[in-house]
Amino acid sequence: MSLQHLLEVRRSVSKRTQAILALVSWTVVILAWYLVTHWKLLPPFALPKPGDVVTAFVRLWVEYDLLANVFQSWWRIAQAFFLAAVIAIPLGLLMGGFRWLHDLVNPIAEPMRSMPITAFLPAFLGLFGLDETMKIAFLWFGMFFYLLAVVVEEANRVDQALLETAFTLGANRRQVLWLMFRASFPSIFGSFRILYDIGWTYVILAEIVNARKGVGYMVEAAYKVLDFDRVYAGIIAIGIAAFLFRYILTLAERWLFPWRRVSVQVSHPAVAAMAAKAHSHAK
Secondary structure, eight states: OOOOHHSSTTOOHHHHHHHHHHHHHHHHHHHHHHHHHHOOOTTTTOOOOHHHHHHHHHHHHSSOOOOHHHHHHHHHHHHHHEEEEOOOEHHHHHHHHHHHHHHHHHHHHHHHHHHHHSHHHHHHHEEEEEEEHHHHHHHHHHHHHHHHHHHHHHHSSSSSHHHHHHHHTOOOOHHHHHHHHHHHHHHHHHHHHHHHHHHHHHHHHHHHHOOOOHHHHHHHHHTTTOHHHHHHHHHHHHHHHHHHHEEEEEEHHHOHHHHHHHHHHHHHHHHHHHHHHHHHOOO
């Protein structure tokens, strides 16, 4: 791909180019990391050497049961995510369908999205104690209001003409709400990836408090004994786990809603052809 193509606004790139760019970016990051530690520009406890972190990663896998800790963190996120979805999706659809309900709930929900969830941790400790319930409730609180906003937005995007047609054909309110759900759910499902990213962010904070399993506990335990090689290895493990679960959701979305991917792929050649035709007419 030429430089001219790279500088075109919103021009898509091939899979091969994407792979090359990803390899280049990670190579630059790792090389910079190696040079900073080799020349000792930062103290070793602030940024350990890449080789030491790789060794610590192997130790996490062999000695500290990395897989079980990752699964425990995922299970906490999954429980909170399920509870958030069970409540937010029906409520969001009803808010999108009935304006009075939106005006009743949104004055509370909207400020909650702007408030830092870390400020609520002491309140959750007081309400739910130090056990597993606190961690699930804390994660639920962190994900619920974001998901609710997405559901309301996607429900509002459903074409009003579609709903009016349904009413004209004899549909009742329940059937129209079901139609809104079916029309908006593919986009709602697409937001699950971001929601899981939010969950992985907050689970680290939740697992710092009175945990015996989980990647957050694993990193905190390493920090308490000043094992910074293991701290950085744990951070990398969190990134890999979050990426893998996000990729699984991406595959699930492609399998469940293949037309969304096809429509995007088809639109690019069509737009390109129209642009080329317009350009030729301009000449």
